[in-house]
């Protein structure tokens with residue numbers, strides 16, 4: 001992602017190298033754009049060896065399969081964010097969530113860095129009713145997740161590792 005102007009004073013940023021990374025720093029006030037990842041929380045909702053995935057209704061990545069979830073708001077705990085998103089997107093109330101791991105990805109046309117906390121949810125109340133940013137919610141066998149139709153490589157990697165783990169995680 002490229003930011004051209006300073007968020008503090010509006011002056012043009014220049015490219016600098018710092019600690020082996022290219023960053024952008026303001027010529028006038030010294031403000032630096034670090035491009036830190038945006039945090040997100042997503043859920044592997046699992047029941048009976050199947051995983052509930054959500055098809056994205058809108059850009060970016062419209063029509064690809066994704067885990068339900070979304071971006072964390074300021075001041076919000078990742079788990080609270082997950083519960084809110086699952087309620088908004090699917091209409092379900094998660095009763096427990098266990099952290100599976102993290103996925104790092106790029107998001108959208110500008111390639112914003114994202115760090116997603118991936119939780120496993122096996123217990124919830126309410127019937128799945130997708131909101132309008134989800135065109136379809138579908139259960140996939142854990143052994144046959146639609147990897148080719150998942151837009152995020154980091155997420156794919158985490159799911160493959162999780163789904164392919166020899167030791168069953170049980171319920």
Ligand SMILES: [Zn+2]
Pocket residue numbers: 006007008009010011026027028029030031
């Ligand atoms: Zn500035």
